[in-house]
Amino acid sequence: MIVEKIYIKVADDYDKLFKVIPEYYLSRQLVSEIKQKLSKNIRTVLVEYPYVDKDYRSTYYGFYAKRHRSYSKFCYRLHFFDQIVKKYFPVGMDNSYLGSIVLRPTNVASMGRTLLSPAAINDFQGYICEALFENNIIGVPFKINTFPHIMQDTDVTVCAHAVCWMIARYYSEKYSVYPERLLYDIADAVKDVSRGRNIPSRGLTLGQISEVLTSIGFYPEIFVRELYPDHDFFYDILYAYVESGIPLVAGMRKKEHAVAIIGHGPVSLAKTKFKTVQGMRFNNSRRLIDSLIINNDNELPFSSLRNSISDNEKYCLEDVDAFVVPLYEKMYLNAENVLNFYHGFVYSDLLNIPERNYVSRIYMTSSRSYKRELICDKSINIDMLKAQIELPMPKFIWIIELSCYENYDSRKADYRWIIDGTANQYEKYPFLFLHDSEKMILYDRALAGKLYSYTFPESLGPYKIYMSNLKGENL
Amino acid sequence: MNKEIDIKYSFEKKAKVMEMGSEDTKQYEEYFDKNILPEIREIERRKALAREEAYKIRISACLSISKKV
Numbered sequence: 183m184i185v186e187k188i189y190i191k192v193a194d195d196y197d198k199l200f201k202v203i204p205e206y207y208l209s210r211q212l213v214s215e216i217k218q219k220l221s222k223n224i225r226t227v228l229v230e231y232p233y234v235d236k237d238y239r240s241t242y243y244g245f246y247a248k249r250h251r252s253y254s255k256f257c258y259r260l261h262f263f264d265q266i267v268k269k270y271f272p273v274g275m276d277n278s279y280l281g282s283i284v285l286r287p288t289n290v291a292s293m294g295r296t297l298l299s300p301a302a303i304n305d306f307q308g309y310i311c312e313a314l315f316e317n318n319i320i321g322v323p324f325k326i327n328t329f330p331h332i333m334q335d336t337d338v339t340v341c342a343h344a345v346c347w348m349i350a351r352y353y354s355e356k357y358s359v360y361p362e363r364l365l366y367d368i369a370d371a372v373k374d375v376s377r378g379r380n381i382p383s384r385g386l387t388l389g390q391i392s393e394v395l396t397s398i399g400f401y402p403e404i405f406v407r408e409l410y411p412d413h414d415f416f417y418d419i420l421y422a423y424v425e426s427g428i429p430l431v432a433g434m435r436k437k438e439h440a441v442a443i444i445g446h447g448p449v450s451l452a453k454t455k456f457k458t459v460q461g462m463r464f465n466n467s468r469r470l471i472d473s474l475i476i477n478n479d480n481e482l483p484f485s486s487l488r489n490s491i492s493d494n495e496k497y498c499l500e501d502v503d504a505f506v507v508p509l510y511e512k513m514y515l516n517a518e519n520v521l522n523f524y525h526g527f528v529y530s531d532l533l534n535i536p537e538r539n540y541v542s543r544i545y546m547t548s549s550r551s552y553k554r555e556l557i558c559d560k561s562i563n564i565d566m567l568k569a570q571i572e573l574p575m576p577k578f579i580w581i582i583e584l585s586c587y588e589n590y591d592s593r594k595a596d597y598r599w600i601i602d603g604t605a606n607q608y609e610k611y612p613f614l615f616l617h618d619s620e621k622m623i624l625y626d627r628a629l630a631g632k633l634y635s636y637t638f639p640e641s642l643g644p645y646k647i648y649m650s651n652l653k654g655e656n657l
Numbered sequence: 658m659n660k661e662i663d664i665k666y667s668f669e670k671k672a673k674v675m676e677m678g679s680e681d682t683k684q685y686e687e688y689f690d691k692n693i694l695p696e697i698r699e700i701e702r703r704k705a706l707a708r709e710e711a712y713k714i715r716i717s718a719c720l721s722i723s724k725k726v
Contacts, residue, residue: 340716340717341716342716384717385715385716385717386715386716387711387712387713387714387715387716388710388711388712388714388716389708389711389712389714390712391716392711403704404707404708404710404711405707406706406707406710406711406714408710409703409706409707409710410703433714433716434716435714435716438716438717439716440716504710504711504714506711516704518700518703518704519697519700522693522696522697522700523689523693523697525692525693526685526688526689526692526693527685529688529692530684530685530687530688530689531684531685532682532684532685565667565668568667568668569666569667569668572666572667572668573666607697607700607701608694608697610677610685610686610689611677622668623675624666624668624672626666629664630664632674633674633675633676633677633682634666634668634669634672634673634674634675635672635673635674635675635681636668636671636672636673637671
């Protein structure tokens with residue numbers, strides 16, 4: 183039930199939470215973080231108690247109930263609105279709902295399952311992976327588009343478990359193929375205990391993180407920076423997965439920490455950026471982004487991970503020296519291969535690409551989403567559109583988009599090539615579709631096994647870039 | 658009743674079928690063998706090494722306890 187309704191005019195109004203919630207659920211430090219980081223547009227906080235949180239309950243039954251000290255079974259849940267909630271039943275306030283934070287009675291790190299809309303965060307700007315969640319407040323359903331967040335409890339779970347939980351919950355909410363896993367299940371998923379007991383946890387190796395993700399139904403790939411002579415290339419690989427809308431577990435060895443990378447910050451103008459930084463012929467679109475968006479379990483969600491360290495932030499991109507990316511079974515060809523071979527289409531006579539500087543954007547998407555977007559695109563040549571719609575494609579495809587600077591700045595592509603996500607890494611012809619301004623090359627890999635070349639009646643112009651992998655606001 | 662349906666794409670009538678290994682694709686294939694293939698071998702070596710390294714990289718329980726969150 184709703185035990186308290188707190189109206190927020192100034193940040194100090196959050197201190198009223200202490201009148202209702204005991205300190206072992208809500209520390210002064212957490213309230214201070216809420217005051218700093220939550221949007222100034224929040225007008226009402228509803229306090230719900232007793233709330234049965236399935237994730238906390240899983241750790242309660244698996245661990246806390248076994249302790250000599252007694253812990254409550256119940257949690258508090260805070261609901262945030264950007265309008266004044268006057269009525270007892272908050273019916274008809276869906277547009278004003280900004281999400282929830284569960285508070286666990288764990289004393290240390292009490293912030294449990296958090297579903298906050300990016301709009302609930304002060305000055306948030308960026309593009310993130312979003313799934314649709316539903317909360318019920320005294321029987322009234324409220325929807326939130328967000329990426330889930332949770333804090334480690336330091337008993338059953340550590341940062342790496344928290345990150346695996348965030349990724350698992352995002353996928354289970356978005357795609358029915360992935361099962362929901364509760365917090366305790368994730369902590370207990372490592373089956374090889376030769377390196378010591380699972381609970382209380384003493385941290386995870388990257389290999390164990392991969393095991394946890396495998397137990398949930400993913401097919402993870404692991405990347406370690408020290409294996410790359412060119413560290414920039416390592417970050418290009420990482421970015422290709424971010425641009426694909428695939429959240430990943432980033433490991434920071436020196437900082438002894440793991441975070442979820444779930445999106446990226448605002449995109450700079452290519453024309454301006456490459457005026458100061460010397461552009462190459464193909465400039466990865468990562469160079470136009472100054473920060474990635476992370477969920478760090480030590481803080482509220484949606485922090486920035488900047489390319490270099492800034493005053494207020496503890497981590498920067500250079501701290502990430504390894505990552506695990508949870509892939510779907512049929513995503514065989516990895517980003518590193520695609521980044522390596524696409525130059526071959528340009529530096530041979532297969533295509534005729536004018537000698538100038540381009541922004542290259544490389545990402546994976548489902549062929550279903552791609553075709554759904556394509557069919558609505560009125561800026562694309564009709565022959566090219568029909569050919570791509572008709573051509574049989576696997577469930578996941580890699581896409582390479584090349585745009586000259588001015589077209590990229592107006593979100594347009596000059597060329598877009600499609601690669602089979604199930605191709606073998608040694609294949610000479612892993613592509614499905616290539617084109618330049620005069621012709622397209624189609625490879626029907628599934629049926630006829632033929633390579634077709636089709637000359638357009640007229641030279642092609644630029645068309646809209648594909649932007650469905652990540653959701654962005656305020657840009 | 659395993660008759661395969663002969664699919665005709667809309668582009669097929671005006672398209673030319675390219676033969677792999679012919680003059681049309683020869684330069685691309687040479688470029689691939691010379692420049693891309695050696696790098697693929699290096700990538701495959703890295704993929705295997707990353708799996709070995711993964712069990713040596715421990716992400717410990719880092720919490721800002723001093724913050725007593």
